[in-house]
Amino acid sequence: MVGRAVSGADIGPGRALAQPCRRRLARRPRCQGTTLVLEVKNLSIEFSTRRGTVKALDRIDLSIAPGEIVGLVGESGSGKSVLSYAISGLLDASARIVSGEIRWHGAVIEPVRERRSTRAAIAQIFQNPRASLNPIMTVRRQLGDVAGRDRVLSLLDNVRIDPNRADHYPFELSGGQCQRVGIALALGCEPELLIADEPTTGLDVTTEAAIMALINDLSERRAMATLLVTHNLALAAAHCDRIAVMHAGQIVECGPAERLAYSPMHPYADQLLASVPQHSETADDLRTVPGLLPDLAGPLLPCRFAPRCDRHQADCDVSPPLLMALSPQHFVACRHPLC
Ligand SMILES: Nc1ncnc2c1ncn2[C@@H]1O[C@H](COP(=O)(O)OP(=O)(O)OP(=O)(O)O)[C@@H](O)[C@H]1O
Numbered sequence: 339m340v341g342r343a344v345s346g347a348d349i350g351p352g353r354a355l356a357q358p359c360r361r362r363l364a365r366r367p368r369c370q371g372t373t374l375v376l377e378v379k380n381l382s383i384e385f386s387t388r389r390g391t392v393k394a395l396d397r398i399d400l401s402i403a404p405g406e407i408v409g410l411v412g413e414s415g416s417g418k419s420v421l422s423y424a425i426s427g428l429l430d431a432s433a434r435i436v437s438g439e440i441r442w443h444g445a446v447i448e449p450v451r452e453r454r455s456t457r458a459a460i461a462q463i464f465q466n467p468r469a470s471l472n473p474i475m476t477v478r479r480q481l482g483d484v485a486g487r488d489r490v491l492s493l494l495d496n497v498r499i500d501p502n503r504a505d506h507y508p509f510e511l512s513g514g515q516c517q518r519v520g521i522a523l524a525l526g527c528e529p530e531l532l533i534a535d536e537p538t539t540g541l542d543v544t545t546e547a548a549i550m551a552l553i554n555d556l557s558e559r560r561a562m563a564t565l566l567v568t569h570n571l572a573l574a575a576a577h578c579d580r581i582a583v584m585h586a587g588q589i590v591e592c593g594p595a596e597r598l599a600y601s602p603m604h605p606y607a608d609q610l611l612a613s614v615p616q617h618s619e620t621a622d623d624l625r626t627v628p629g630l631l632p633d634l635a636g637p638l639l640p641c642r643f644a645p646r647c648d649r650h651q652a653d654c655d656v657s658p659p660l661l662m663a664l665s666p667q668h669f670v671a672c673r674h675p676l677c
Contacts, residue, residue, distance in 0.1 A: 373443065375531055375563045376402045376425065381438035383420060383429070383449070390635040394420045396587045397437070399661065402531065405561035407553070409574030409595065411610065412584035415631050418567045419465075421584075422533045424449035425565070426462045461529035463537045467520035471508040477519050478504040485526030493522040498548050514541050521549055525556060532556075535567040550577050572614045575599030580667065583607040586631050586642040589661065593668035603664065603675040605647050641673075649674045 383395040423429045429450045464470045481490045497518035538546035556562040582592040591604035609627040629646035640658045661671040
């Protein structure tokens with residue numbers, strides 16, 4: 339594969355995500371030249387299971403600058419949660435670090451719960467919001483403990499929850515309300531890095547827009563870095579500065595959001611883009627990425643996407659494709675990328 343320079347003019351009309359990208363392009367580039375908040379370098383993680391060794395993460399490289407919003411996009415089972423738990427220091431002790439490290443403001447931090455001395459200023463919004471709330475404490479008490487009693491009502495207002503709910507317990511709230519309280523709790527910590535794992539799943543579009551606007555606002559005003567973990571490439575394209583696409587435990591493409599959303603170069607990223615529903619399509623037109631993720635506990639081909647790839651050629655089976663720089667900000671791991 340030959341790397342080539344990518345310029346804004348290269349972005350063709352293709353199969354663009356129409357509205358989100360236009361909004362995304364309006365975002366200011368930010369915090370350029372500042373020290374990175376987070377660097378994940380060559381991180382490989384395995385789990386020993388009865389079925390064999392699950393190779394959950396393979397040589398992951400990812401960095402986030404202050405104020406930057408980075409999307410981590412991929413199908414279910416691609417390793418997004420394992421990576422975000424590793425960054426939060428929440429991996430359980432069954433995880434084995436095969437290679438690499440995670441750096442927080444330049445200092446190495448441990449991905450595994452028992453071994454991290456400080457939790458630093460990283461907050462995570464979890465996929466299952468009810469489970470992350472304390473069932474025997476009211477919303478007011480939980481938010482007050484984290485952010486101070488005087489901020490409870492403004493935090494509830496931020497996530498569009500009626501202030502009358504402040505004295506309710508989690509079991510008295512709907513799933514969506516629990517999710518919004520979980521988001522208020524995470525933002526109430528005023529984190530330097532927010533890991534938002536599917537933060538708006540199950541919310542109505544108005545609330546989704548309000549929550550994403552809040553995350554955008556905090557990232558701009560307080561330089562909060564955000565890792566937005568999602569299956570939804572359109573959501574990532576709308577709100578992120580950069581997007582990293584994960585497939586079967588590997589980052590296969592990473593680059594500016596507008597580039598990924600208009601003309602991705604890895605065949606998997608292209609298939610993900612093709613599977614984003616468009617307004618004009620009928621239900622019959624809905625597409626999915628063909629084939630299944632490989633079993634990460636089984637033998638893996640040099641290119642983990644090969645069996646699903648319509649650009650597969652004999653040289654793909656020789657050795658794993660390396661992540662190659664196409665431009666300073668754009669990387670692809672494929673011998674036969676789209677161009
Ligand atoms: N504690 C564990 N023990 C064994 N295997 C695990 C463990 N945690 C995750 N895995 C495996 O690691 C792989 C990646 O899982 P992960 O939960 O990170 O995927 P994901 O992309 O976050 O999926 P989803 O979007 O459904 O949450 C899967 O094959 C999963 O079965």
